[in-house]
Structures are given as structure tokens and as C-alpha cells.
Amino acid sequence: MPQEPTEVQVRPGDEADLGALTEIYNHYVRETAITFDTVPFLPEERRRWLLSHPKDGPHRLMVAQAGNSGKPDILGYAxxxxxxxxxxxxxxxxVSVYCDPRAAGRGVxxxxxxxxxxxxxxEDxxxxxxxxxxxxxASVRLHERFGFRHIGTYAEVGRKFHRYWDVAWYELPLGPRD
Structure with missing residues (x-):
């Protein structure tokens, strides 16, 4: 069982995390409409995605883990x-965030x-x-907590599990204003 959020470390993701990150994402692919992917991935299929998030620049991958010795317990990623x-x-x-279902609702x-x-x-x-x-x-609350505001909704834009789903879009200003 994951530890409490006070014991969670957040760090840039790396290739050693690929299996755990794929497992977390695949839960949402199989069980929810949170992602519109419909077929679970093998870790090798997600490697390109992982490598598209370097440790610097505007495209980042942050990983939350509990424990710092042995095999860390990956709790989620953003x-x-x-x-x-x-x-x-x-x-x-x-931006997006995915938490291991065991860590949902715990501040991760x-x-x-x-x-x-x-x-x-x-970053620019x-x-x-x-x-x-x-x-x-829960996702709406998280984004609003960070200052995102709702800017519109695509009605019935995706079909998964034999039904159509709406997608609400949220926006957050970043950096200095021009």
C-alpha cells in the first residue's frame, strides 16, 4: 500500500519508470474513459512517449514515488x-496527471x-x-485548485465503452504576460 503523501518524493521520470508508468496508464485505458486510448500498451510501445519528456524544457514528466530504497512504489505521474x-x-x-488507483484522493x-x-x-x-x-x-477540482478556468466543452467528442463522452477544456496562464 502506498505511503501517505508526506512521504512521497516527486522527481523527473526516467526509463526505469517505464513499466510502472505503463501499468498505471493501462488501468485508465482498460477501466475508464479518462483517456480515449482503447487498447492497453506494452512498455516498449510507451518508450517513445517517455523519451519525449526530457529533464529540461517545456515538455516534462514528473513521477511521484513512495520509498527511496530498493524498488520505489510509483504512485503517479504528471x-x-x-x-x-x-x-x-x-x-x-x-498537461495531465495520472495516479495509481491506490493513491487516488491522497494528495498525490x-x-x-x-x-x-x-x-x-x-520556460518560454x-x-x-x-x-x-x-x-x-476530482479532476475538475484539482485543475480549479491550480487556477485553471473552464473555457469550453467538446460535446460527445469521443466514443469508448459503447457511449459518447464530453471533454471539458481548461486553461491556465503561465509565465510573464506580454
């Missing part, structure tokens, strides 16, 4: 990645976002965006 591929979007990122998501946004300070970023498949009251 990422920032490209919002869109076109160059004019470079100062915007899409808050610790992860706090660390992610601290790591992004000083203007906005962060988060898409939340609805309903997901």
Missing part, C-alpha cells in the same frame, strides 16, 4: 507536452502538479491546457 504540432503553438502545453495529484508547474517556471510558456473527460469531479 506531464506537460505539446498542445499541437504546429510551431505557433510552441508556447502552449497540454496535487504534489505532482505543484512539482510540474515549479519545473516549468522560467504562455498557457497550459487540460482536457477532462466528463464526468470527472
Amino acid at each position: 506531464t506537460s507536452g505539446p498542445l499541437r504540432a504546429k510551431p505557433a503553438y510552441a508556447t502552449s502545453v497540454e 495529484g496535487t504534489l505532482l502538479y505543484r512539482s510540474l508547474f515549479a519545473a516549468l517556471e522560467g 510558456l504562455h498557457r497550459a491546457y487540460a482536457g477532462i473527460a466528463l464526468p470527472n469531479a
Whole structure:
């Protein structure tokens, strides 16, 4: 069982985390509409995703772990990645957080976002965006706690588990204002 959030360390992710991160993500693929991926991944299939998050720059991967000796217990992760591929979007990122179901509701998501946004300070970023498949009251609360504001909802934009899901979009200003 994961330890309490006061004993959680947050650090940049690395290749040694790939198996645990894939396992956490696959839970959401199999069991929820939180992600619109529909087929679980093998760790090798997620390696490119992991490597797209270096330890510096605007696209980061932060990992929460309990314990610091032996095999750490990975509790979740938060990422920032490209919002869109076109160059004019470079100062915007899409952020997300995924917690091991055993760690949900224990403050791990808050610790992860706090660390992610601290790591992004000083980067040439203007906005962060988060898409939340609805309903997901816990994710809405987390994002609003960090100052995100709702900017719109795509109605029935994704189909998973034989039904359509809405996605609410949230925005957070980052960095200095031009």
C-alpha cells in the first residue's frame, strides 16, 4: 500500500519508470474513459512517449514515488507536452496527471502538479491546457485548485465503452504576460 503523501518524493521520470508508468496508464485505458486510448500498451510501445519528456524544457514528466530504497512504489505521474504540432503553438502545453488507483484522493495529484508547474517556471510558456473527460469531479477540482478556468466543452467528442463522452477544456496562464 502506498505511503501517505508526506512521504512521497516527486522527481523527473526516467526509463526505469517505464513499466510502472505503463501499468498505471493501462488501468485508465482498460477501466475508464479518462483517456480515449482503447487498447492497453506494452512498455516498449510507451518508450517513445517517455523519451519525449526530457529533464529540461517545456515538455516534462514528473513521477511521484513512495520509498527511496530498493524498488520505489510509483504512485503517479504528471506531464506537460505539446498542445499541437504546429510551431505557433510552441508556447502552449497540454498537461495531465495520472495516479495509481491506490493513491487516488491522497494528495498525490496535487504534489505532482505543484512539482510540474515549479519545473516549468522560467520556460518560454504562455498557457497550459487540460482536457477532462466528463464526468470527472476530482479532476475538475484539482485543475480549479491550480487556477485553471473552464473555457469550453467538446460535446460527445469521443466514443469508448459503447457511449459518447464530453471533454471539458481548461486553461491556465503561465509565465510573464506580454
